[in-house]
Amino acid sequence: MYKIDLNSDLGESFGNYTIGMDDKIIVSISSVNVACGFHASDPVVMQNTVKLAKENNVRIGAHPGFADLVGFGRRNMDVSPAEAKAIVLYQIGALYSFCKAQNVELQHVKPHGALYNTAAKDRMLANAICEAIYEFDKNLIVLGLANSEMINAAQDMGLKVACEIFADRAYEDDGSLVSRNKEGALIHDEELATKRMVRAVKEGKIESITGKDISVTAHSICVHGDGENAVAFTKKIRKQFIAAGISICPLAEIVY
Amino acid sequence: MYKIDLNSDLGESFGNYTIGMDDKIIVSISSVNVACGFHASDPVVMQNTVKLAKENNVRIGAHPGFADLVGFGRRNMDVSPAEAKAIVLYQIGALYSFCKAQNVELQHVKPHGALYNTAAKDRMLANAICEAIYEFDKNLIVLGLANSEMINAAQDMGLKVACEIFADRAYEDDGSLVSRNKEGALIHDEELATKRMVRAVKEGKIESITGKDISVTAHSICVHGDGENAVAFTKKIRKQFIAAGISICPLAEIVY
């Protein structure tokens, strides 16, 4: 039977600032990436997001990022591997605390924003992040970009890995994402996007921007938690997966 | 046999800023309170401080404070109980992560600065902090000011409590500390200070500022980690405890 996880970055509100439609999205996903206070979120928001996930039976992952609140963790920072390891350990522990207090397990770790993007290409950084995860708990699943150095680093370290693909993004022939600056990088046609995802799960193939079929491993699809269309699209993709005989289930039931 | 713990607030350096003589003090104490990044410290410093404690066989406690780096957590902030609980959970978890990665246990929690002082008098705040500790791990020891609301709250919640007294501070008749603004609040005479501490441990008594004998429970003595005299004084008090037949051992061997 075919299985796929739907993950979303939630818990990104901060103090007086509210972002995302967490309570609307949570009902349609199987895994949630919870911001840990460095690029977004704060302790109260983290507590509430863990509660929301628990109530909706959605599995929880830490979503560590660079210490750059004003840049939302999207600006690359030149941190050393030692610093990267330490900030990831810190953030995993902080989120773990709210899980432990509420008696739910931590399922996975997915780096955020610039940390995610840089670690996808920079093996040293990827290694540092994976060491942090391994030392905290070697049973945590690493959720990363399919075909990335992050996935390679995690596999080499003996960690469980889950590959995510993006419904709204085009792919290069080598399996990497087409840069947002390039024409055709974003797939706006929802019908097409969902069809591509269904095929990726069932056949392990996706058509690249040049028209070639490329192989992809898809354990999870990342869906947005904000934007006007996010809730409707998440419901739609969920429905079409089910219609295609693909069951939506958390990472821990796919990767083990 | 008489026992006492010596605790000190270490790991208060931050980025490029170094504070304290951690490696000199650590050899003389039995428990260390490690700053958690809100009022002092950063992830790299926390990692190094846990390593230093482990190497010196010193037991580790979380030292959570207000989110006020520029004020070093010494300025009171009007946080709600819910906010206080969340910031304590966050900080305990963050420190726990470095302990787990290095395979050492977390022994206790001691609030820092204004959070410590306000929770000593404000039962609502004390309750919030104790709830965080209880929900994270009900076997953690709460280290607080002897005769304080913090100790009362922890006891009522069924947590293990350890009371600390201060070698360099005078006491009021009711067992509270004489305010730093008052004449005679600080005890500068080291001979007198150590004698008072030995007596507090052996007899459970300390002479108040008015000359009355008052009862104190002393599980731990707090010694400073910076200041020109800190290292010498810590060695001296340690020596005199041993000379008086009092053994220095971590909280976990005193309170259980």
Add this chain to the structure above:
Amino acid sequence: MYKIDLNSDLGESFGNYTIGMDDKIIVSISSVNVACGFHASDPVVMQNTVKLAKENNVRIGAHPGFADLVGFGRRNMDVSPAEAKAIVLYQIGALYSFCKAQNVELQHVKPHGALYNTAAKDRMLANAICEAIYEFDKNLIVLGLANSEMINAAQDMGLKVACEIFADRAYEDDGSLVSRNKEGALIHDEELATKRMVRAVKEGKIESITGKDISVTAHSICVHGDGENAVAFTKKIRKQFIAAGISICPLAEIVY
């Protein structure tokens, strides 16, 4: 001829977080209080807010707050007068820079949130804030709560003062605001609210919560920049002022 200023706290967005309907409110007000990066806002938001104000011919004031982004400057912090003076100077200068770069004047200073509320009652804090304003530019107008220590401090220092009153708040017999915790503190009836404001401007009187007429000096009315009703209410109060023969003009044309 009767005159009143309408002021609003805008420019409170931060990085990826958007708050307030600044471009909808700005067209109806005469003075804007711009957050300065401590409790809200960031350098890019400040720059854009100054631009927006300039384009709409609205006069600009600095809106300094406590360094508490996660608490939006609403939690009291125990800062010393010296610290308060320094953080106010810092924030005024930061905003001034964007004004100077865009060739517009700084008109006034209004403390934010807990700094505003505490300075309304604490003369030491009020003095510290006023010293900062005076030393930066003694021609700046201090915008504060009518009948407050902030106004007293500014007047005694020889600064120009402007008193603000609140359309949606009830008043005690002594001219202070009824605490939000008390029954009847908020005036939800918009008709009543605008009538009270018109009377306050024309007669210098407002009915207290006990039904007594009390004297108020009203140079400015504070209107909200967010909330579903803010834009409509601001337009309404503006219209009714004009209908009552009261002209809306910036503080600098009222207080000089």
Add this chain to the structure above:
Amino acid sequence: MYKIDLNSDLGESFGNYTIGMDDKIIVSISSVNVACGFHASDPVVMQNTVKLAKENNVRIGAHPGFADLVGFGRRNMDVSPAEAKAIVLYQIGALYSFCKAQNVELQHVKPHGALYNTAAKDRMLANAICEAIYEFDKNLIVLGLANSEMINAAQDMGLKVACEIFADRAYEDDGSLVSRNKEGALIHDEELATKRMVRAVKEGKIESITGKDISVTAHSICVHGDGENAVAFTKKIRKQFIAAGISICPLAEIVY
């Protein structure tokens, strides 16, 4: 007559953290670069540093950096030109406020750390910084690395520029600094270092790491404010300049 400015980065303490020997260095320099609270310093420290400079008749410059306190502004951050311009405007204004309150002028602006290093090579970033300076006050002097894009950008914009050279650094044939990772990058021999500086000022020449004579423009020498040898070296270089007939005077008397 030969003239040179001695500049140093001071005012880098933060809250409870003290760094640098500001009061010992200030007596030997002619211009001070004051940290502005993003990579180091806080409002109280800024106020005190301006006071110290004024008392010692040393001219003041803003030393803006990336918003990275834990990294001391030394880690490159991928900011957009618009963000860079806004953070520079913000920081210049913040420091200007303390100058204005104490009735001293702002003389110059020198970017700090990674902002300095990146702007030396990246013309877009250099332009953004120079725009901020120009819009705040086109009479401010831009202090930058000799032969850098920062200097080029400032000159093209019509700003006054001052070039600084480093006593303890070796130079490449093209006039750039030898990277710290390369053998021979640092000049530890103080005699040699001061001789090189004297020659640079008098002859406009410095011997490169390959032994070639290269041309340099030297308006200012940067001396360290911390490190065990900083005070002694600064006194020594000062004495040798004077012995060589070179007068020490602030930038504003050299570049105009």
